[in-house]
Amino acid sequence: MWYFLVLIGIFYAIGIGGLWYSLHLIKRSQQPAGWPLAVGTIESCDLDSHIDYDDDGEVTFYQVKVNYSYTVGGRELMNDVLVFGYCATNSQKVHQEIFDKLAAAHTVQVRYDPSDPQTSVLSFGVHRSIWLSLAFAILWLLLVSGFTIIWWAIFFVHRPKWLFLAFGISFLLFVIGIAIHSWIVPQNDHVLLENLVTH
Numbered sequence: 484m485w486y487f488l489v490l491i492g493i494f495y496a497i498g499i500g501g502l503w504y505s506l507h508l509i510k511r512s513q514q515p516a517g518w519p520l521a522v523g524t525i526e527s528c529d530l531d532s533h534i535d536y537d538d539d540g541e542v543t544f545y546q547v548k549v550n551y552s553y554t555v556g557g558r559e560l561m562n563d564v565l566v567f568g569y570c571a572t573n574s575q576k577v578h579q580e581i582f583d584k585l586a587a588a589h590t591v592q593v594r595y596d597p598s599d600p601q602t603s604v605l606s607f608g609v610h611r612s613i614w615l616s617l618a619f620a621i622l623w624l625l626l627v628s629g630f631t632i633i634w635w636a637i638f639f640v641h642r643p644k645w646l647f648l649a650f651g652i653s654f655l656l657f658v659i660g661i662a663i664h665s666w667i668v669p670q671n672d673h674v675l676l677e678n679l680v681t682h
Contacts, residue, residue, distance in 0.1 A: 487634065491630070491631060494627045495624070495627055497623065498624035498627055499624070501616065501623060502617070502620040502621070504616065505613060505616045505620050508568040508613045508616065509613055509617070511567045512568050512607055512608060512610065512613060513607060513608060513609065514607070515567075515604050516594075516608070518594040518596055518597065518603075519595060520593065520594060521555055521593045521595055521603075522553065522554075522590050522593070523552060523553035523590060523591045523592065523593035523605070524553070524590060525549065525550075525591055526550040526552055526561070527549070528547065528548070528586050529548045529549075529582075530545060530546075530547055530579065530582040531546050531547070531548045531571075532545050532546075543575070544572060544573050545571060545573070545574070545578040545579075546570065546571035546572075547565060547569075547578050548563070549563060549565055550563045551591060553593040553595070556600070560600060560601055562593075562601070562602075562603045564603065564604050564605075565581070565605050565675075566604050566605065566607060566608075566678075567604060568610065568612050568613045568616070569610070569612050569675070570612045572611075577611060581676065581679070584676065584681055585605075585679070585681065588681030588682065590681070591605055591682075592680035592681070592682075594607060606674075606675045606678040606679040607678050608674040608675065608677075608678050609674060610674045610675040611674075611675065618663050621660060622660035622663065625656040625659060626657060626660060628656055629652065629653030629656040629657055630653070632649045632652055633649050633650060633653050635649070636649030
């Protein structure tokens, strides 16, 4: 039994760690809303893609790679951070919209940390990548919780009706997790696009 407890503890630690990281990104992504602004110049912008593999075979992931320059206090700075928490996903349309907006820009609005001007972003807010991270962490924890309930029912409660109830609760947790994840995946990144100011 001890090995199961160790294994399930690791799974819970992964889920809790993912949840903490997602909540941290939610807070971090909103901080630049109050930062000073500078006019930036797009030095390079590409829609990067790479192939990965899962149970369904090849999956192509997309991500916008941008480099920009801006001036703060007479000092020219460079950065490549689009927004905190942004990462590659397999939704080409979402990243294509971001790329098209940046590629057509002459200048871009840069938000920089007044205590460290080298830290900057082009957009802010709780965007799609963060929601995906949060949804995955919640789904993971719900699945682990459901598995824990089934294990508890099998080994500690020797009554068929309780076992049936455990399976029912586990299935409900699974459906809730899938529903949350499925709702977020097809969403466009409206927050990132709306707060990405170009001219």
